[in-house]
Amino acid sequence: MSAELVPLMGYEAVSEADMRVRAQAVLDQLSSRRTIRDFADTPVPRDIIETCIKAAATAPSGANHQPWYFVAISNPEMKRKIRVAAEAEEAEFYGGKAPDEWLDALAPLGTDASKPFLETAPWLIAVFAQRRGGEQAGQDKKNYYVTESVGLATGMLITALHNAGLGTLTHTPAPMGFLRDICGRPKDEKPFVLMVVGYPADDAHVPAHAMIKKPLEDISDFIE
Numbered sequence: 612m613s614a615e616l617v618p619l620m621g622y623e624a625v626s627e628a629d630m631r632v633r634a635q636a637v638l639d640q641l642s643s644r645r646t647i648r649d650f651a652d653t654p655v656p657r658d659i660i661e662t663c664i665k666a667a668a669t670a671p672s673g674a675n676h677q678p679w680y681f682v683a684i685s686n687p688e689m690k691r692k693i694r695v696a697a698e699a700e701e702a703e704f705y706g707g708k709a710p711d712e713w714l715d716a717l718a719p720l721g722t723d724a725s726k727p728f729l730e731t732a733p734w735l736i737a738v739f740a741q742r743r744g745g746e747q748a749g750q751d752k753k754n755y756y757v758t759e760s761v762g763l764a765t766g767m768l769i770t771a772l773h774n775a776g777l778g779t780l781t782h783t784p785a786p787m788g789f790l791r792d793i794c795g796r797p798k799d800e801k802p803f804v805l806m807v808v809g810y811p812a813d814d815a816h817v818p819a820h821a822m823i824k825k826p827l828e829d830i831s832d833f834i835e
Contacts, residue, residue, distance in 0.1 A: 640774065645822075647778040648722070649815035650732040650807065657685070659775055660734055660808065667768035673756030678741040679764045679803075682794040685734050689793065693805070694729035696789035697782070701726060704785065719820050728780060732809035737790050738765055739800040761803050772808055778815075780807040 625633070664681045672678060684690060701724040705714070729735065740761040745752040754760075765781075772779050787802035796802075 641770065642824075644769070644773045645778075645817045646780050647811050647815050647817060648728055648780055649812040650728050650778065650780075650809040651812045652731050652733065653810045655733045655777065655809060657683075659777075660736070663768060663771040663775055663777075664736070666771035667764045670760065670764035670767045672760035672763070673754065675746055676744050676752065676754045677746070677760070678744055678754035678757045679761045680739040680741060680796065680800060681768075682737040682739070682796070683734055684737065684794075687730070690730050690735055692793050693735060693790065694726055696793065697729060697784045697805070698724055698726055700784040700786065700789070720818050726782070728807050729782070729805075731812075732780075732807045734808040736768070736806040736808060737794050738768070738803045738806060739791070739794075739796055740803045742799050742801070765804055765806070768806065772806075776810075777808055778811045781805075782807055 660683050664683065667681070668677065668679070670679075684693070705724045738761065740757050741754055742757060743751055744754050769779055769781070782805040784805075787805070790796075790802040790805060791798070791800060
């Protein structure tokens with residue numbers, strides 16, 4: 612059966628000069644993005660979070676099955692439950708489960724098992740990867756390229772939140788099954804990441820080495 616095709620809509624042709632300006636503007640903006648761990652408790656309106664999730668959901672996905680689900684949490688009691696569960700996992704991680712090489716890599720960040728930001732930040736966004744689904748809600752088909760698709764959506768979520776003027780932290784305690792239980796998601800969904808969202812605290816600091824990014828020549832080749 613051949614696919615139904617419709618005309619491309621919304622594409623705006625711009626000059627090469629404008630492309631350069633736009634590309635540089637995006638680079639300049641994203642170059643200011645930093646992962647933060649010091650959040651203010653200042654409220655963030657729900658509609659801003661909703662818009663950023665909508666932006667994330669425009670990401671490409673395998674067979675257009677859109678195998679992601681976002682649970683945005685501002686409820687203090689639920690955030691407390693998540694913090695308690697996450698810190699229990701992190702205590703095991705820092706207490707002996709993690710190999711020395713991994714702990715050495717984390718040392719410059721100054722992280723430990725304590726995660727107060729999970730309660731301080733006004734929003735937590737739990738991102739889930741769906742093994743089954745389809746193009747429409749309620750379908751039960753095999754999803755394809757799930758990890759790649761959800762990874763793309765998560766990157767676009769970070770970008771949208773940063774563009775809106777918010778700080779983020781991608782938190783990935785392992786294992787994260789507690790997120791599925793607390794958020795009431797089905798057993799066949801895999802917790803992908805817990806995004807901590809809010810304004811940076813007035814006294815927020817970031818690790819100095821996080822300011823250093825690899826130059827273009829170290830991360831790319833151009834074959835022309």
